[in-house]
Amino acid sequence: MERDASCHCGKLQLRCTGEPSKVSLCHCRDCQRRTGSLFSVAAFFPREAVGVAAGEARTFRRPSASGFNVSFHFCPECGSTLWWEPERMPHLVGVAAGSFADPDFPMPAQAVWAEDRHRWLELPPEMPAHARNPVKTATPE
Ligand SMILES: [Zn+2]
Numbered sequence: 669m670e671r672d673a674s675c676h677c678g679k680l681q682l683r684c685t686g687e688p689s690k691v692s693l694c695h696c697r698d699c700q701r702r703t704g705s706l707f708s709v710a711a712f713f714p715r716e717a718v719g720v721a722a723g724e725a726r727t728f729r730r731p732s733a734s735g736f737n738v739s740f741h742f743c744p745e746c747g748s749t750l751w752w753e754p755e756r757m758p759h760l761v762g763v764a765a766g767s768f769a770d771p772d773f774p775m776p777a778q779a780v781w782a783e784d785r786h787r788w789l790e791l792p793p794e795m796p797a798h799a800r801n802p803v804k805t806a807t808p809e
């Protein structure tokens with residue numbers, strides 16, 4: 669299966685092949701500020717399954733709450749972050765799940781940094797929630 673992720677203006681597009689290795693929801697305050705929303709949902713794909721289909725990205729790199737740097741790639745025209753590369757998981761690329769704009773996209777398998785969850789927000793009880801991030805090494809989750 670192929671899915672195309674697109675930024676807000678449509679100039680930057682990413683093609684993802686196959687199913688994501690993992691879909692993960694993050695409540696952390698960095699994700700709150702990056703998205704302007706209350707949480708981020710990352711679809712992690714193997715690096716070789718992701719390719720730029722259109723446009724050119726700019727990059728912003730910062731340390732993450734887990735202690736590893738993350739490089740975020742965004743559209744210079746509209747500012748949407750489309751994908752990121754976590755040094756903690758160098759074989760995986762995180763793609764912004766919302767950029768697929770697909771209501772049938774798989775549900776996250778977990779939520780992390782639940783300690784920063786906005787108090788009114790309730791997630792499905794079957795989704796495991798971790799207070800912080802359970803994996804702090806470069807091993808796959
Ligand atoms: Zn754009």
Ligand SMILES: [Zn+2]
Pocket residue numbers: 694695696697698699700708781
């Ligand atoms: Zn986060």
